[in-house]
Amino acid sequence: MSVPQPPEPIPGARLLFSLDPAVSHLNHGSFGAVPIGVQRAQQRLRDEMESNPLRFFTQGLVDRIAHTRRHLATFLGADPEGTALVGNTTTGVAVVLQSLGLRPGDEILSTDHEYGAVTLSIQRECRRTGAESRVAAIPLAATDAEIVDAVRAALRPGRTRLLVVDQLTSATARLFPVAAIVGVAREHGVPVLVDAAHVPGMLSATVASVGADFWVGNLHKWGYAPRGTAALVVAPQWRDRIEPLVVSWEQEAGFPARLEWQATLDYTSWLAAPAGLFTLRSLGVDRVRAHNAALAAYAQRVVGDALGVAPARLPDPGGPEVAMRIIPLPRGLATTIEAARELQQRIAERLAAEVAVMSWNGEGWLRLCGQVYNSPDEYERLAVRLPPLLAQR
Template sequence: MLDPAIAFLNHGSFGACPRPVLDAQSRFREQMEREPVRFFTRELEPLLDGVLSALAAFLGADPEELALVPNATAGVNTVLRSLELGPGDELLTTDHAYNACRNALDDAARRAGARVVVAPVPFPVKTADEVIEAVLRATSPRTRFALIDHVTSPTGLVLPVAPVVAALSRRGVEVLVDGAHAPGMVPLDVHALGAAYYTGNCHKWMCAPKGAAFLHVERSRRHRIRPLVISHGANATRQDRSRFRLEFDWTGTFDPTPFLCIPEAIRFMASLGPGGGGWSALMKHNRAMAMAARAIMATKLGCALPCPEEMLGALAALPLPPRRDAVEEGALIDPLQTALLETYGVEVPIVPWPAPSGRLVRISAQIYNQQQEYERLIDALERLLRGAGSSESVRSQ
């Protein structure tokens, strides 16, 4: 349903839901509204069981270790709210962490009298080993917990999460992987990864409706993790389901249709894999498109590639000339991003990195994108950046 007049190169922010998946959502909503009591009390539980089975098969996970949450940020908050932290504990993350999740980490540390330690990961970066070394240098005997991105939001890096998780686990550090972008973008086997916790979105690269995500909790830790909303499951006496399932599957009245569409999103997107190759071919296609667009953009903009190809999926960020003035305080969107959309019909994020003067352009590649859309972006950037270094001059274009 994307506007055909817009070159939509920002799939990474909120995804885009295909029509067949939206049609499935409409059918579930009709089923829900036709008889709400029957739907919520008799039909929903087996429907969610089917969702978890399909999702677990896609992720390489055990359905009993999965909980459905509205977004990865909620998954991060769920874990942090459940942990028993104390004064002097250190919570580790990197300077590429998603802002919302960093705020959640700061809040958890404040409430417990703990401290957040930030590992500076270089960008530009030459090898994945630099990431591992940066994270391990920042650990100490007090490091209790680490929040590590699988795919970084501002810089689009695919971090070496498997060796990072293994190295931190050997030091007794529990790891929560923020995989907001990973499912559907990069191959993923959650069980093999071995992290204590993993959260990811289904509404980004899997293309489910907005508000569909999951939290994976390693089985031995399920008794410690509780939903953000405590509801009827807290004192349920049923013996046929785990306490984890009873608490997470029902937290009050909500619209479950984004979750119920996950199997259809998995099926439909697999059908788009070039050559009938399913998800593997789809991910390879999107990655190749992002790599090709990045190479052309770097040449046209005269900038060096900031990371090796093996550290990228279907997102890629490139540096732009630094700003000459700060973005207006409280502004959510860079004026250059606004000009790209309003003047040239290109939707792409301009990321402040490093803030406040640095900035990146971050492109996404999904199966609906075409090469001419990236060429349109390049032409627009060349026009806007030619003598337009300040926000005022960008606005005047």
């Protein structure tokens, strides 16, 4: 089987970012990268804020946030009146969990692909309320139909108060058939929270097409927004029940304003987020998506070959737009979270390459991302230098 060809670079895209050129930044999925133009837009907003803080916070800021929310919701294909801006996906998850009114005997169902911080949030809410957390195991190579069947089998109508499922998993870079999962859960009367942390900007699927009760995704990863920008979308029947983690002066305004207004929060990241979408549109949304997915596929194959991984053992992400891929590491490496973090740091220090190293189900995995500022030679260089490093156990 031939190695997939890397995509043609998008001219000038690398120059839009202020990333250190001495480092290969191959892990866009963790914290993203903010284009220079977006950084400057946010700085202008900060300058405005600091020139007269009282005027900035008291004269029209709520309306400016609402205008920004409508802009971002339209891009996501979501109802602007059912969308609230929050700091990140895990914040949105925490808001939903504490708004459910869980009691002893209730349960929250998630999968073993769930992001670690979300799992911790579920466990904390269960400890606080006496509810139970259950996890459905989904094999990495499961087909869409098998994923749906596994979720169906794990649901317990009458007890399962919430199903939490990733649209695109973080640790395993796997696209889940969330619309079908939502349909199955609805048949059993179970509301669904979709963790879409990596979706905005990367995938073309709209929020409306998913149909979940709750959907939350970051715009500061693949949407080029400043960090601390995410959207929580809530179905109409749940909006009156959504409460902020901290009460502030817009509490009586209802959802979404009561969730967004957090007094002296730095709102400049939200207000500058449309500049990120402008950058994405300027490059061409479809063009960026196709480039990044093709580059990630090339990276997976080149590095996988260097590590001696047969093409058949390279996990398929489950969709053509996914711009993250994982590669199994040699047996015995990164089998715990601590070991994965240590190896990731060692790769960064010795190879000048920022990657993600994951520990999932007792095995170590290397996750690589494709982004417009990356070039094929960065992955080729990693492929040459990584095997000797891994051999130094």
